[in-house]
Amino acid sequence: xxxxxxxxxxxxxxxxxxxxxxxxxxxxxxxxxxxxxxxxxxxxxxxxxxxxxxxxxxxxxxxxxxxxxxxxxxxxxxxxxxxxxxxxxxxxxxxxxxxxxxxxxxxxxxxxxxxxxxxxxxxxxxxxxxxxxxxxxxxxxxxxxxxxxxxxxxxxxxxxxxxxxxxxxxxxxxxxxxxxxxxxxxxxxxxxxxxxxxxxxxxxxxxxxxxxxxxxxxxxxxx
Amino acid sequence: xxxxxxxxxxxxxxxxxxxxxxxxxxxxxxxxxxxxxxxxxxxxxxxxxxxxxxxxxxxxxxxxxxxxxxxxxxxxxxxxxxxxxxxxxxxxxxxxxxxxxxxxxxxxxxxxxxxxxxxxxxxxxxxxxxxxxxxxxxxxxxxxxxxxxxxxxxxxxxxxxxxxxxxxxxxxxxxxxxxxxxxxxxxxxxxxxxxxxxxxxxxxxxxxxxxxxxxxxxxxxxxxxxxxxxxxxxxxxxxxxxxxxxxxxxxxxxxxxxxxxxxxxxxxxxxxxxxxxxxxxxxxxxxxxxxxxxxxxxxxxxxxxxxxxxxxxxxxxxxxxxxxxxxxxxxxxxxxxxxxxxxxxxxxxxxxxxxxxxxxxxxxxxxxxxxxxxxxxxxxxxxxxxxxxxxxxxxxxxxxxxxxxxxxxxxxxxxxxxxxxxxxxxxxxxxxxxxxxxxxxxxxxxxxxxxxxxxxxxxxxxxxxxxxxxxxxxxx
Numbered sequence: 001x002x003x004x005x006x007x008x009x010x011x012x013x014x015x016x017x018x019x020x021x022x023x024x025x026x027x028x029x030x031x032x033x034x035x036x037x038x039x040x041x042x043x044x045x046x047x048x049x050x051x052x053x054x055x056x057x058x059x060x061x062x063x064x065x066x067x068x069x070x071x072x073x074x075x076x077x078x079x080x081x082x083x084x085x086x087x088x089x090x091x092x093x094x095x096x097x098x099x100x101x102x103x104x105x106x107x108x109x110x111x112x113x114x115x116x117x118x119x120x121x122x123x124x125x126x127x128x129x130x131x132x133x134x135x136x137x138x139x140x141x142x143x144x145x146x147x148x149x150x151x152x153x154x155x156x157x158x159x160x161x162x163x164x165x166x167x168x169x170x171x172x173x174x175x176x177x178x179x180x181x182x183x184x185x186x187x188x189x190x191x192x193x194x195x196x197x198x199x200x201x202x203x204x205x206x207x208x209x210x211x212x213x214x215x216x217x218x219x220x221x222x223x
Numbered sequence: 224x225x226x227x228x229x230x231x232x233x234x235x236x237x238x239x240x241x242x243x244x245x246x247x248x249x250x251x252x253x254x255x256x257x258x259x260x261x262x263x264x265x266x267x268x269x270x271x272x273x274x275x276x277x278x279x280x281x282x283x284x285x286x287x288x289x290x291x292x293x294x295x296x297x298x299x300x301x302x303x304x305x306x307x308x309x310x311x312x313x314x315x316x317x318x319x320x321x322x323x324x325x326x327x328x329x330x331x332x333x334x335x336x337x338x339x340x341x342x343x344x345x346x347x348x349x350x351x352x353x354x355x356x357x358x359x360x361x362x363x364x365x366x367x368x369x370x371x372x373x374x375x376x377x378x379x380x381x382x383x384x385x386x387x388x389x390x391x392x393x394x395x396x397x398x399x400x401x402x403x404x405x406x407x408x409x410x411x412x413x414x415x416x417x418x419x420x421x422x423x424x425x426x427x428x429x430x431x432x433x434x435x436x437x438x439x440x441x442x443x444x445x446x447x448x449x450x451x452x453x454x455x456x457x458x459x460x461x462x463x464x465x466x467x468x469x470x471x472x473x474x475x476x477x478x479x480x481x482x483x484x485x486x487x488x489x490x491x492x493x494x495x496x497x498x499x500x501x502x503x504x505x506x507x508x509x510x511x512x513x514x515x516x517x518x519x520x521x522x523x524x525x526x527x528x529x530x531x532x533x534x535x536x537x538x539x540x541x542x543x544x545x546x547x548x549x550x551x552x553x554x555x556x557x558x559x560x561x562x563x564x565x566x567x568x569x570x571x572x573x574x575x576x577x578x579x580x581x582x583x584x585x586x587x588x589x590x591x592x593x594x595x596x597x598x599x600x601x602x603x604x605x606x607x608x609x610x611x612x613x614x615x616x617x618x619x620x621x622x623x624x625x626x627x628x629x630x631x632x633x634x635x636x637x638x639x640x641x642x643x644x645x646x647x648x649x650x651x652x653x654x655x656x657x658x659x660x661x662x663x664x665x666x667x668x669x670x671x672x673x674x675x676x677x678x679x680x681x682x683x684x685x686x687x688x689x690x691x692x693x694x695x696x697x698x699x
Contacts, residue, residue, distance in 0.1 A: 198444065
């Protein structure tokens, strides 16, 4: 029913008087590019906390699990969904959870999309994922959707816990674009997350946890 | 949505007396504009960042047809289906058809100005498919059957008691509450099942990237991400000017959008789709449909004086800084787009004859233009609207000025171009005017304080006149 529209619309645009494009846009220097690692961590932490996010900085795998155990206990999490991406793979969360009395499943434990969605929307209290990038520029996490990184884990449960390897913390978004979007096939979805889901639509009263998570925890892992 | 742009003056008069509108308008735009100014200080050179965004938009619009072709090619390569729609009816019909084929019980919509423009909800409801607005503000506005009050806060003016009543009436919640957070929680709970069991999710598009075929959505609540993660079919509808050349340029625009819109460094969520989900992914859409909608834009594009209106990025900064918007609020503009961007856009899309009061309701203070990250010169376009309306522009349906006004201007032109006539008339006018002086000022001319005198007084005219004075002066 829409055949022929494309050429009609494009032809109208092409027939329009052509304008000389203005000069190339000036490039904007982001002072973040000059930051060293500690400055980046400090800025990332400040901006994350401004959005009520919580940062746990840990040295290694054991400390990461310790921090995770603390968050799960404090928030009373009995069931969680974990991703299987690189940043969390070596934590072997389902097996670890058994020892801690927390039932941790991954999307691969569900035979159908509907079962997985039911778990994400109704059963679990937390989603645990890795993060592919962190940006100190705005205190933002970047998750790349993939076979090992389902989209709903960082969205449907009321708590989101993300493990960010320190060497994935970058000053600006452009670092991600250079690595992910130049050549090759970009992921089906690239997600920026800055703090929990929020709104201020009723009487300008802000609160967290509108449709997505109400709380966001970041475990920043040095190795 | 019913188009009420021709009722501007009536709605504005009501809104000026409406206490809830007053309460919101007296503080919200002021705070938002202050937050915007403050958050721009995070750039080393804020003006350079705004200018970069303006240049990017201007460049993209100048190269529009080429970028659209490239975007389509790349999006298709990534696995998306791209279709082109001439108008609202075609775009709606495509979505309705898709939803019917899926046997969808309901559709959920992320906040999108363009589906407000096309009236998609009505089209879906006409065939018995419930359409849910999922942005909290849009959800409330939809239940109340009202247009958006503000582009980033569609229901900011609605008092909590009214939200409580409509939520109880429509079965959104059972126990009454007036607490904003509790009301939000009730909406979360109500919409959650709609997200969970969603067959088709509909979103708008903030930016489309030609180089990679990516579409980008910016939001705070997570409802758009829900519409792009849960259902098996995603439809994203974009007007044809949304395209940008590269990811780098899109990210520079992204740095400006939340800063200008909500005074945030970045919004809580930005999601960028390049094609549908891959086969081995657990969620995300199996089909991604992208509708490129014209709906009058190619006509705007072909017009050199109007083209720059397409550089708008829909941040709404112009609303917050507009002295008129701050008084009359969003309802007065009678359609999806309010404030200066509505005054610029609605006449182009609906016709100059149906939107007369919109483009006359401007003080030409240029504050909108000074803060616009798209580089739109709103006052210049509004003056063009006025001129074209008077010239009965056929393309944009200019109605011409009323004949009585034309006659008055002809008489004025006659007098003003003949010094002798002018001087006689001025002398007569001075006598008549100064006779009406009360307490040092002229407060009315024809018995009632109308027209000019509705809100202003005139000082009496001086004696001697300038001509008499200069004659005296030359004698010495």
